[in-house]
Amino acid sequence: MVYKLLLLYFINLESPVKRKQKALAKKQKGSRNREKARVQLARVHAQIVDVRKDFLHKLTTQIIRENQTIFVEDLAIKNMVKNHKLALAISDASWGELIRQLSYKCQWYGREFVKIDRWFPSSKRCGNCGHIVEKLPLNIREWECPKCGANHDRDINAAKNILAAGLAVSVCGGTVRPEQSKSVRAGAMKQKSNR
Structure with a gap:
């Protein structure tokens, strides 16, 4: 449920990204306005990264605290992203980062981590x-x-x-x-x- 809310939040952030990218593309190369547009676009991307990291840290900490043993499937994420229909959803979900955080947090908290x-x-x-x-x-x-x-x-x-x-x-x-x-x-x- 919470994961779906995060995906909805990212979908809502897609339109500002598109708008800022379009504005950046229209600016003349080397101009001050182009630099301002680039900075604005970078801020939106930084906001998306911060929200994603914050959510993943909260989710993985909750999973670790509630479970003694964590089982995950070792997915070929790089190959899955090649599917253009699923690439955006898989990238937004950050499966690789989720598994990485679960792995090291299991070591921190003394939990068992098993990859299938x-x-x-x-x-x-x-x-x-x-x-x-x-x-x-x-x-x-x-x-x-x-x-x-x-x-x-x-x-x-x-x-x-x-x-x-x-x-x-x-x-x-x-x-x-x-x-x-x-x-x-x-x-x-x-x-x-x-x-």
């Missing part, structure tokens, strides 16, 4: 029977398991799977790696035969 492997199929795995769906595009938010018939919300199911995998790592040690899919095995066999 990025290839673990948290969204595709049925939290009820363990069946892994072959393909699950991002636009599908709810899905039904073909094996047991359980209905899953994509995000809630992923959170339950990350919790289960994190508990397994916490108790047993080591890492949790997904079972190899047919395509990965086929790729591995192809490489062996070419040698």
Whole structure:
């Protein structure tokens, strides 16, 4: 809920940024008015950075104080930002900074911090029977398991799977790696035969 409010705040700050950038673009290069417009734009960007940092510090401190063990999924954020439809939302949410702050604050407060492997199929795995769906595009938010018939919300199911995998790592040690899919095995066999 609080995270959504922050995103709404950033959306409200988008229009002043656009306005200031447009004003800066219209100014003549090297003029004093251009310098003034550049400073005004920099102030808006600094305000956004300050609000984001303040929110992340408050959120991570609250999470650390309320929990003894933190489980996170190690996401390929740099690759996810390449999707132009999601890039702005992912950048505004600052997932990388959130995970970095959780990591060092866990060390400060003596909490356990566990990262789940990025290839673990948290969204595709049925939290009820363990069946892994072959393909699950991002636009599908709810899905039904073909094996047991359980209905899953994509995000809630992923959170339950990350919790289960994190508990397994916490108790047993080591890492949790997904079972190899047919395509990965086929790729591995192809490489062996070419040698």
